[in-house]
Amino acid sequence: MDAGDRIWNRAAMQGGGDKPAPGDRALADALSFHSLAMSGGVLDAVERSGNLTGAQDGFSWLGLDRIAELLASVRHDIDAGAVDDEDRMEALEREADQRYNAVLTSDSDLESAFRGRLAEDPTAFAAS
Numbered sequence: 001m002d003a004g005d006r007i008w009n010r011a012a013m014q015g016g017g018d019k020p021a022p023g024d025r026a027l028a029d030a031l032s033f034h035s036l037a038m039s040g041g042v043l044d045a046v047e048r049s050g051n052l053t054g055a056q057d058g059f060s061w062l063g064l065d066r067i068a069e070l071l072a073s074v075r076h077d078i079d080a081g082a083v084d085d086e087d088r089m090e091a092l093e094r095e096a097d098q099r100y101n102a103v104l105t106s107d108s109d110l111e112s113a114f115r116g117r118l119a120e121d122p123t124a125f126a127a128s
Helices: 001-015 020-039 042-048 052-061 063-077 086-103 107-120
Strands: none
Touching: 001 020, 001 086, 020 052, 020 107, 042 052, 042 063, 042 086, 052 063, 063 086
16 A cells, blocks of 8 residues: 555545645545545535535645536536426436536546645645
8 A cells, every 4th residue: 555545545534634734635525525426426415515615625626627616516506496496406416417427437537636636746645
């Protein structure tokens, strides 16, 4: 197991650890949202996320701006009443899932974004 694996595991299982650095926090927030999205879809994850702003910021920090923009768009649509209309909600749910899955086709896409940031700036993560 390398340093990246330890950082990933700490983010996934310990929310970034006891003293998370900015990279740890970004990864933990993105992973938390991603886990919810993979189990119930993007709309469900948006509604259940306790830290949607953190998830948006985390995806952005990882260079996944299209996901951050998607979350902002979904949040806007929800605030505009999309979930109050079943047809609009179903359309939003389908579109959000399609857009999310087009960017993150698998967990390895998220891991690649993380490893890229780790290589770019290892000091953004707490020592492992």
